[in-house]
Amino acid sequence: GNSVTQMEGPVTLSEEAFLTINCTYTATGYPSLFWYVQYPGEGLQLLLKATKADDKGSNKGFEATYRKETTSFHLEKGSVQVSDSAVYFCALRGNFGNEKLTFGTGTRLTIIP
Amino acid sequence: DAGVTQSPTHLIKTRGQQVTLRCSPKSGHDTVSWYQQALGQGPQFIFQYYEEEERQRGNFPDRFSGHQFPNYSSELNVNALLLGDSALYLCASSAPGLGETQYFGPGTRLLVL
Numbered sequence: 001g002n003s004v005t006q007m008e009g010p011v012t013l014s015e016e017a018f019l020t021i022n023c024t025y026t027a028t029g030y031p032s033l034f035w036y037v038q039y040p041g042e043g044l045q046l047l048l049k050a051t052k053a054d055d056k057g058s059n060k061g062f063e064a065t066y067r068k069e070t071t072s073f074h075l076e077k078g079s080v081q082v083s084d085s086a087v088y089f090c091a092l093r094g095n096f097g098n099e100k101l102t103f104g105t106g107t108r109l110t111i112i113p
Numbered sequence: 114d115a116g117v118t119q120s121p122t123h124l125i126k127t128r129g130q131q132v133t134l135r136c137s138p139k140s141g142h143d144t145v146s147w148y149q150q151a152l153g154q155g156p157q158f159i160f161q162y163y164e165e166e167e168r169q170r171g172n173f174p175d176r177f178s179g180h181q182f183p184n185y186s187s188e189l190n191v192n193a194l195l196l197g198d199s200a201l202y203l204c205a206s207s208a209p210g211l212g213e214t215q216y217f218g219p220g221t222r223l224l225v226l
Contacts, residue, residue: 042219101156
């Protein structure tokens with residue numbers, strides 16, 4: 001079945017540092033890939049997505065590129081802010097007809113001033 | 114434009130009881146999915162409703178059931194509650210058509226004592 005493996009947390013960085021959170025997946029066919037973010041006490045917010053190989057999703061300074069050859073969708077940001085502190089989830093949705101999202105376990109990110 | 118709303122926000126039940134959680138989708142969305150998020154874990158897919166029918170189901174026992182109403186709102190029912198059912202229950206809605214992005218509500222936190 002489909003699965004997502006995320007970089008173990010927690011991750012602590014200083015403000016303005018470079019961020020990478022690794023995500024790899026296992027799936028048949030051509031899944032769509034997502035990053036969701038969860039702030040304390042809240043539900044999930046879609047951060048970015050990519051629906052086919054070599055697509056780059058971007059939003060709020062975050063980027064991730066769908067790499068089929070390495071089955072990866074790593075999240076990056078060039079300069080993090082304290083407000084980026086949250087839990088980040090990588091997720092995939094299978095092919096046509098398989099609508100469920102499969103999530104990784106999440107990576108807790110803390111940015112210190 | 115209101116996003117996905119869920120009620121109640123918090124709930125405390127005892128083992129063996131039954132619970133009903135409610136979800137109103139984002140305006141223009143006709144599909145509702147439910148997820149269970151245990152503490153420190155990624156969300157797990159319970160089921161998806163479309164046109165008042167269960168379209169897809171995850172690996173959850175029959176104690177978990179749902180319903181979708183003609184106005185696209187949805188309920189999640191859990192019977193014979195177990196301690197292990199304590200979790201954040203998330204509802205997500207998506208626009209008509211397959212392959213649409215799922216947008217999440219804030220969740221209902223259920224505690225089973």
